[in-house]
Amino acid sequence: MARPYRSVLYIPAANARAMEKAQTLPADAIIFDLEDAVAPAEKAAARNALAAALANDYGPRARIVRINGLATEWGPDDARFCASLRADAVLIPKVDSAADLDRVAALIPDTPLWAMMETPLGMLNAAQIAAHPRLEGMVMGTNDLAKELNSRFRPDRLPMLAGLGLCLLAAKAHGKVIVDGVFNAFKDDEGLRAECAQGRDMGFDGKTLIHPAQLAIANEAFAPTDAEIDLARRQIDAFRAAEAEGKGVAVVDGRIVENLHVETARKTLDRAKAIAAMAG
Numbered sequence: 001m002a003r004p005y006r007s008v009l010y011i012p013a014a015n016a017r018a019m020e021k022a023q024t025l026p027a028d029a030i031i032f033d034l035e036d037a038v039a040p041a042e043k044a045a046a047r048n049a050l051a052a053a054l055a056n057d058y059g060p061r062a063r064i065v066r067i068n069g070l071a072t073e074w075g076p077d078d079a080r081f082c083a084s085l086r087a088d089a090v091l092i093p094k095v096d097s098a099a100d101l102d103r104v105a106a107l108i109p110d111t112p113l114w115a116m117m118e119t120p121l122g123m124l125n126a127a128q129i130a131a132h133p134r135l136e137g138m139v140m141g142t143n144d145l146a147k148e149l150n151s152r153f154r155p156d157r158l159p160m161l162a163g164l165g166l167c168l169l170a171a172k173a174h175g176k177v178i179v180d181g182v183f184n185a186f187k188d189d190e191g192l193r194a195e196c197a198q199g200r201d202m203g204f205d206g207k208t209l210i211h212p213a214q215l216a217i218a219n220e221a222f223a224p225t226d227a228e229i230d231l232a233r234r235q236i237d238a239f240r241a242a243e244a245e246g247k248g249v250a251v252v253d254g255r256i257v258e259n260l261h262v263e264t265a266r267k268t269l270d271r272a273k274a275i276a277a278m279a280g
């Protein structure tokens with residue numbers, strides 16, 4: 001992973017103050033939202049505010065712009081606007097199939113694309129969406145998915161697990177970034193911490209967030225712990241020593257270490273390095 005996506009903060013592009021504030025917030029990435037967080041009457045003004053904001057310096061934070069769907073009255077203008085914008089990626093909402101990506105790719109020839117995974121059809125077509133050559137990342141849209149499923153919000157996210165799993169498998173199969181959905185109760189730190197831990201355990205790269213108060217929790221949850229970094233170093237050293245003795249297996253803390261574990265250990269160290277680089 002070239003850069004971390006532990007914390008991916010949504011900001012309504014109509015909110016100039018929040019966009020200014022984000023230049024110094026400890027977010028790995030920012031989603032400047034032209035879609036659901038912007039009222040219909042503010043769509044055009046939000047585009048102008050966003051163009052002005054993106055002239056500013058967001059440092060190492062990835063700048064992702066979420067457009068409206070092409071089938072809406074604002075989508076085509078958003079796409080044309082993004083074609084001339086210096087953003088790191090364009091995020092397309094409610095992607096049902098790879099054909100949805102083709103349509104946006106034709107209007108935005110250069111910028112990497114990301115897909116909101118938030119419809120039942122999108123879940124079922126996750127593999128073809130993840131395989132799209134212009135796609136760089138996926139974002140779970142668990143609010144829209146819950147709406148489409150008519151499911152209830154539960155702390156264990158049982159109704160979401162099939163969709164989360166399908167998208168994770170698709171993203172990992174094609175080497176794409178995948179970020180978990182938002183936690184709506186932005187004043188409930190314990191609830192957020194538990195949901196971040198679940199997302200990290202499942203294999204997500206990070207979590208989308210709606211408020212700056214959520215950043216520290218996500219950054220901690222999706223970073224390797226000191227214990228994981230220490231273990232990774234010891235596994236690499238032990239395996240190297242075993243190899244020097246002509247063995248293919250080492251033992252660390254009573255557990256076997258093989259080639260595949262060394263690969264995971266190297267990824268852990270790379271991830272820690274990328275996170276340290278974010279801090280400057």
Ligand SMILES: CC(C)(COP(=O)(O)OP(=O)(O)OC[C@H]1O[C@@H](n2cnc3c(N)ncnc32)[C@H](O)[C@@H]1OP(=O)(O)O)[C@@H](O)C(=O)NCCC(=O)NCCSC(=O)C[C@H](O)C(=O)O
Nearest residue numbers: 010011012017018021036037118141142143144210211212
């Ligand atoms: C949820 C909010 C409406 C709360 O706003 P507010 O009441 O203004 O919060 P605070 O007073 O606590 O704000 C304190 C300061 O922090 C700044 N702030 C607030 N939110 C953000 C933000 N997202 N990014 C950057 N800065 C932010 C305020 O400006 C205050 O600053 P200061 O003036 O210095 O005190 C609000 O947080 C909000 O609008 N959040 C984003 C909502 C959003 O983007 N929703 C759409 C994305 S979620 C989604 O669509 C998911 C998906 O599609 C799905 O289907 O699941």
Ligand SMILES: [Mg+2]
Nearest residue numbers: 118141143144
């Ligand atoms: Mg949504």
